Amino acid sequence: MKDSHGRTIDYLRISLTDRCNLRCIYCMPAEGIEQVPHESILTFDEILRFVRIAAEAGVRRVRLTGGEPLVRKGVEGLVRDLHAIDGIRDISLTTNGILLAKHMPRLVEAGLSRVNISMDTLDPEQYREITRGGNLEDVLAGISAALAAGINPVKVNAVAVRSLNQDYYAFARMSVDRPLHMRFIEYMPVGDSSGSCGQGWGEQDVISCDEIRAQIDARATEEGVDGLVPVEGSSRPDGGGPARYWQFPGAAGTVGFISPLSRHFCGECNRFRLTSTGMLRPCLFSDDEFDARTVLREGTDDDVRALLQQALGAKPEEHTQGDHANATQVGMNQIGG
Ligand code: SAM
Ligand code: SF4
Numbered sequence: 001m002k003d004s005h006g007r008t009i010d011y012l013r014i015s016l017t018d019r020c021n022l023r024c025i026y027c028m029p030a031e032g033i034e035q036v037p038h039e040s041i042l043t044f045d046e047i048l049r050f051v052r053i054a055a056e057a058g059v060r061r062v063r064l065t066g067g068e069p070l071v072r073k074g075v076e077g078l079v080r081d082l083h084a085i086d087g088i089r090d091i092s093l094t095t096n097g098i099l100l101a102k103h104m105p106r107l108v109e110a111g112l113s114r115v116n117i118s119m120d121t122l123d124p125e126q127y128r129e130i131t132r133g134g135n136l137e138d139v140l141a142g143i144s145a146a147l148a149a150g151i152n153p154v155k156v157n158a159v160a161v162r163s164l165n166q167d168y169y170a171f172a173r174m175s176v177d178r179p180l181h182m183r184f185i186e187y188m189p190v191g192d193s194s195g196s197c198g199q200g201w202g203e204q205d206v207i208s209c210d211e212i213r214a215q216i217d218a219r220a221t222e223e224g225v226d227g228l229v230p231v232e233g234s235s236r237p238d239g240g241g242p243a244r245y246w247q248f249p250g251a252a253g254t255v256g257f258i259s260p261l262s263r264h265f266c267g268e269c270n271r272f273r274l275t276s277t278g279m280l281r282p283c284l285f286s287d288d289e290f291d292a293r294t295v296l297r298e299g300t301d302d303d304v305r306a307l308l309q310q311a312l313g314a315k316p317e318e319h320t321q322g323d324h325a326n327a328t329q330v331g332m333n334q335i336g337g
Pocket of ligand 1: 069252
């Protein structure tokens, strides 16, 4: 699938649920979200039909996200069925890691290729505060389980929020002894500014990836350790995403930076997003969406194909993220990041 700006779209991110077992302060309100009626959520059969048609059109890679995808029952079965679809070469998962250790062996058996684990800090107390009650030990066990299961690459993502004062150096150093890809993501203006999706985004809380890298290098110098060097070409962890990678010399893993705000990568955008209620979104930062659920429930395969083409035609050339007034009003827990 080529869009009107010449980009090939071969990647689909699917949110399996809005629900989550955590309440991260930048993503969800403390009391949780209003429950979406069960019948509004796409069934696994509907998801599989959509992916089959999308794969015929050229989608090659699928990522499962949420909310927290592992709170939905039967994800292993979904992975197995996605794996069996002609054309799908890569199935990955974005998870907060809390339930990962328990699910990891069966997910791998089912055909999961890769996993991204979200973990914003290595300080157990701060982790509890950011996630409003999460236990860091569970996530660390999830990371170890992913490595033990032979998943490669294992990426660990931290959203950097200036007022949280996270220890970026300690996080980056986790890449030294184990083949972990520790990545920083700039805090994005998602959700309405009233804080209904979290505490409310503020520009003062955005810290650019360049600043984070400079802080890591300054700490390395203080500690008498060599600083980060760029990782190019085939040494980059695969996945086709927008991160830029660096590495401590001799480290087993890498340190990645995802800068949607300070260095946007719309020119390389290769994806569509399907929300848990079956809305197809051409761009993370726009509220334009196409009702795939109704078409899946009432239409033919040709109708689904036509919807994909419509969404393809609607992919904007680039987003207007710096301008919060134009950013999406829907929370990240609904779109899936
Ligand atoms: N629950 C899963 C998890 O946390 O990995 C999957 C869904 S979560 C919405 C996907 C990713 O979006 C997480 O890494 C989360 O930290 C990130 N995220 C949420 N709100 C964000 C924001 N405003 N800016 C940047 N990343 C955000
Ligand atoms: Fe849940 Fe992920 Fe949002 Fe945290 S970032 S509240 S883990 S959906």
